[in-house]
Amino acid sequence: MTDRQNRQNRPKKLPALVVQKYGGSSVATSEKIKNVALRIKNRLEAGAPGGSKMAVVVSAMGKTTDGLIALAKEVSPSPPPREMDMLLATGEQVSAALLAMALRDAGVAATSRNAFQLGIETSGDHSNARIQDIDLSLLQRSFQENSVVVITGFQGVTPEGDLTTLGRGGSDTSAVAVAAKAVSAGIDAVCEIYSDVPGIFTCDPNKVPGARKLDYITYEEMLELASLGAKVLHMRSVELARKYGVTLYCASTFSEERGTYVVKELPEWLESPVVTGVTVARNQMKFVVKRIPGDGDVLCGIFHALALAGVNLDMISTAEDGDMSFLTFTALDGDAEAVVNAVSGCMNEKGLTGWAIEPGIPVTKVSAVGDGMNAATGVAGRVFAALRSLEVTIRGISTSDINISVLVDDERADEAVAALAKEFQLTTTDPQYAPLHTARTP
Amino acid sequence: MTDRQNRQNRPKKLPALVVQKYGGSSVATSEKIKNVALRIKNRLEAGAPGGSKMAVVVSAMGKTTDGLIALAKEVSPSPPPREMDMLLATGEQVSAALLAMALRDAGVAATSRNAFQLGIETSGDHSNARIQDIDLSLLQRSFQENSVVVITGFQGVTPEGDLTTLGRGGSDTSAVAVAAKAVSAGIDAVCEIYSDVPGIFTCDPNKVPGARKLDYITYEEMLELASLGAKVLHMRSVELARKYGVTLYCASTFSEERGTYVVKELPEWLESPVVTGVTVARNQMKFVVKRIPGDGDVLCGIFHALALAGVNLDMISTAEDGDMSFLTFTALDGDAEAVVNAVSGCMNEKGLTGWAIEPGIPVTKVSAVGDGMNAATGVAGRVFAALRSLEVTIRGISTSDINISVLVDDERADEAVAALAKEFQLTTTDPQYAPLHTARTP
Numbered sequence: 001m002t003d004r005q006n007r008q009n010r011p012k013k014l015p016a017l018v019v020q021k022y023g024g025s026s027v028a029t030s031e032k033i034k035n036v037a038l039r040i041k042n043r044l045e046a047g048a049p050g051g052s053k054m055a056v057v058v059s060a061m062g063k064t065t066d067g068l069i070a071l072a073k074e075v076s077p078s079p080p081p082r083e084m085d086m087l088l089a090t091g092e093q094v095s096a097a098l099l100a101m102a103l104r105d106a107g108v109a110a111t112s113r114n115a116f117q118l119g120i121e122t123s124g125d126h127s128n129a130r131i132q133d134i135d136l137s138l139l140q141r142s143f144q145e146n147s148v149v150v151i152t153g154f155q156g157v158t159p160e161g162d163l164t165t166l167g168r169g170g171s172d173t174s175a176v177a178v179a180a181k182a183v184s185a186g187i188d189a190v191c192e193i194y195s196d197v198p199g200i201f202t203c204d205p206n207k208v209p210g211a212r213k214l215d216y217i218t219y220e221e222m223l224e225l226a227s228l229g230a231k232v233l234h235m236r237s238v239e240l241a242r243k244y245g246v247t248l249y250c251a252s253t254f255s256e257e258r259g260t261y262v263v264k265e266l267p268e269w270l271e272s273p274v275v276t277g278v279t280v281a282r283n284q285m286k287f288v289v290k291r292i293p294g295d296g297d298v299l300c301g302i303f304h305a306l307a308l309a310g311v312n313l314d315m316i317s318t319a320e321d322g323d324m325s326f327l328t329f330t331a332l333d334g335d336a337e338a339v340v341n342a343v344s345g346c347m348n349e350k351g352l353t354g355w356a357i358e359p360g361i362p363v364t365k366v367s368a369v370g371d372g373m374n375a376a377t378g379v380a381g382r383v384f385a386a387l388r389s390l391e392v393t394i395r396g397i398s399t400s401d402i403n404i405s406v407l408v409d410d411e412r413a414d415e416a417v418a419a420l421a422k423e424f425q426l427t428t429t430d431p432q433y434a435p436l437h438t439a440r441t442p
Numbered sequence: 443m444t445d446r447q448n449r450q451n452r453p454k455k456l457p458a459l460v461v462q463k464y465g466g467s468s469v470a471t472s473e474k475i476k477n478v479a480l481r482i483k484n485r486l487e488a489g490a491p492g493g494s495k496m497a498v499v500v501s502a503m504g505k506t507t508d509g510l511i512a513l514a515k516e517v518s519p520s521p522p523p524r525e526m527d528m529l530l531a532t533g534e535q536v537s538a539a540l541l542a543m544a545l546r547d548a549g550v551a552a553t554s555r556n557a558f559q560l561g562i563e564t565s566g567d568h569s570n571a572r573i574q575d576i577d578l579s580l581l582q583r584s585f586q587e588n589s590v591v592v593i594t595g596f597q598g599v600t601p602e603g604d605l606t607t608l609g610r611g612g613s614d615t616s617a618v619a620v621a622a623k624a625v626s627a628g629i630d631a632v633c634e635i636y637s638d639v640p641g642i643f644t645c646d647p648n649k650v651p652g653a654r655k656l657d658y659i660t661y662e663e664m665l666e667l668a669s670l671g672a673k674v675l676h677m678r679s680v681e682l683a684r685k686y687g688v689t690l691y692c693a694s695t696f697s698e699e700r701g702t703y704v705v706k707e708l709p710e711w712l713e714s715p716v717v718t719g720v721t722v723a724r725n726q727m728k729f730v731v732k733r734i735p736g737d738g739d740v741l742c743g744i745f746h747a748l749a750l751a752g753v754n755l756d757m758i759s760t761a762e763d764g765d766m767s768f769l770t771f772t773a774l775d776g777d778a779e780a781v782v783n784a785v786s787g788c789m790n791e792k793g794l795t796g797w798a799i800e801p802g803i804p805v806t807k808v809s810a811v812g813d814g815m816n817a818a819t820g821v822a823g824r825v826f827a828a829l830r831s832l833e834v835t836i837r838g839i840s841t842s843d844i845n846i847s848v849l850v851d852d853e854r855a856d857e858a859v860a861a862l863a864k865e866f867q868l869t870t871t872d873p874q875y876a877p878l879h880t881a882r883t884p
Binding site: 033074079080082089098105117163 | 514519520522535536542553554556605
């Protein structure tokens with residue numbers, strides 16, 4: 001065989017790929033599934049960039065997963081994780097099959113594929129597995145006779161053939177993984193995440209009147225927002241998108257409204273804002289451990305005891321007074337008893353006296369996030385000034401390159417968010433409104 | 443490597459295997475699933491013959507399959523069969539996972555396996571696929587760490603990796619196929635089918651007071667009963683069991699009552715009865731086509747036209763009067779219009795006149811079935827005498843080696859069944875009661 005023939009016989013490169021993901025509320029009923037099918041058809045007819053192939057990842061219909069979990073609990077108080085995954089994986093298979101039916105009915109050549117059929121290989125951590133590979137050739141083969149391949153999100157298969165699930169928000173991760181695998185094979189792929197939320201907002205639109213939807217946000221900013229409690233995108237999916245440079249697009253299933261792009265860097269024609277968004281984490285509890293020896297040994301012991309007790313710490317800080325230290329941190333309010341027990345146990349074990357732990361104080365964490373923060377001076381000052389004008393007590397503070405978080409009393413949290421939104425011009429109702437992340441006419 | 447080592451390294455032979463199948467009504471609720479788990483546990487502890495491994499095949503919970511079909515129809519008036527199978531296969535995966543959970547909870551080492559995980563290979567006839575192979579080594583591997591493997595019934599996978607379903611009663615076929623595969627590999631396996639029916643009866647126990655449950659029935663008799671409308675076992679599963687010599691046992695999930703064995707030959711210590719059971723097929727319509735040319739050409743044309751119209755014929759007979767013939771047959775009453783149209787079309791095409799078709803007469807087919815029939819003389823005479831004493835008109839008759847069927851008017855069917863049950867001593871209330879198929883003390 002000549003070289004030329006060899007080249008001709010190579011498998012064809014996949015066309016540019018649009019990966020879409022529809023969440024549970026987008027496919028909650030047969031009517032909604034038919035609506036999604038029409039959206040996909042319209043998108044195909046409008047022409048996907050560089051080709052006409054779409055991979056559509058679906059979650060289970062509406063509350064299906066919750067229903068299956070309840071059924072499992074009826075059968076066994078602590079169902080084995082392997083069987084739980086076997087059970088839950090059916091939810092996505094139902095919605096994938098139904099969406100493929102609706103697409104066929106709308107005249108679109110579509111087929112459904114589950115994790116076995118696409119070789120979505122994961123680790124064996126049942127209920128929280130990580131995707132390790134996707135067999136792109138199987139996807140490619142499915143596209144030979146189909147324009148649309150509907151993929152069961154949230155699930156994978158271990159090398160031993162056991163079904164796994166990826167944990168909450170796992171369908172986002174499935175979608176980004178398909179796009180990432182394509183991108184790393186040199187295929188131009190984008191990933192669109194559709195839900196009942198029309199995009200990423202500067203603040204929670206249910207809490208802050210006039211919260212603006214962003215046209216663009218960077219991966220870094222999105223990761224901060226997700227870690228601080230914003231629920232539009234799952235953190236793992238954003239991390240994966242950042243790692244492989246997959247452009248994400250978040251928009252509503254139920255409107256044609258423009259959504260938000262999650263990208264590596266803002267387009268050049270966008271003026272970078274100092275603060276992109278303000279977010280809120282409730283149900284926090286602040287603890288102070290007083291008068292402990294200032295050497296690292298005791299601190300180390302406390303952190304170890306808390307980790308063993310399964311307590312996640314946040315907003316950790318220390319202060320010193322002579323030989324003595326004060327340790328401050330927050331934890332989820334459900335962990336209050338575990339915190340006191342773990343710290344007391346540690347101190348007693350070391351035979352220490354004279355120390356004390358303040359019972360937890362309920363607080364809310366309010367965070368301002370923005371890529372522009374590390375370049376701009378005086379951001380912390382503006383945060384404090386805005387809160388001081390309200391006479392809001394700041395019960396703690398932490399900062400990173402793109403994030404300033406403060407702890408405030410629960411009942412003052414909404415005012416604090418509003419003050420920061422105003423200070424950083426994040427709402428459209430603000431008289432100083434400037435469309436910071438909103439695209440100029442290109 | 444020496445021969446001796448070679449032998450030692452060979453995979454171990456599977457232990458003797460008990461295959462159980464639980465139908466949809468047996469696993470309809472979480473409570474019922476827990477009940478099934480306890481039954482399996484008790485069976486394991488009592489000791490399965492020659493070993494302690496059980497394969498348990500399950501159907502979808504209760505009306506799950508019907509619910510999924512309704513959902514599909516909401517999405518598409520004619521869902522593609524491939525997607526339908528993808529959808530329906532989830533039902534068995536749900537019940538298999540739940541039963542494995544319940545077993546684990548009861549302290550039994552159990553795992554669920556779907557069609558992908560056991561290599562249940564089928565033809566590609568979606569919604570009516572035939573099992574072509576089962577990978578016994580995968581089942582064997584699942585038994586390494588488990589006493590019980592819970593298997594999704596009703597489904598398989600094509601060599602191309604598409605999910606298929608086996609049609610109504612498919613879970614029976616799945617169970618028998620697992621046992622048959624084991625038997626053909628030299629493993630001693632039995633297959634137990636559990637449902638809400640406690641066994642095979644001489645007559646429909648809901649219609650004939652005193653209908654007796656059989657201890658034994660032959661494959662042949664069971665096939666006749668199934669083809670005549672008895673619903674305890676699916677015909678395909680009985681055929682498969684006969685082909686591979688798998689002993690079947692049918693009993694109730696909800697009691698400890700002894701069920702019925704389906705076997706090749708009755709045990710020697712059983713006296714073979716003339717008639718084993720009486721069964722009934724309703725919704726039949728009898729047609730007579732009069733005065734057609736006696737040569738085979740026209741008959742052939744009529745049968746061809748009816749086959750094209752999708753009409754299933756039964757009880758076909760012909761009579762001759764000079765050069766003219768009369769053709770009699772039955773069809774399902776829903777096919778009445780199709781029958782008249784097909785026959786008329788055929789006759790018009792051939793340009794025939796003078797013929798006529800009687801509009802269908804509603805009839806019921808009553809059949810007496812028994813392996814002993816072909817050896818015993820006078821059975822037909824006893825059938826006619828029993829019916830004549832009631833003054834029941836016999837509107838048609840057909841016989842085979844182990845079956846005599848008569849057509850009677852719908853409203854006389856129950857009396858006809860009772861008369862035959864009495865004549866052939868099939869009920870326990872009969873003064874002449876003889877326990878024909880009931881075991882003597884061995």
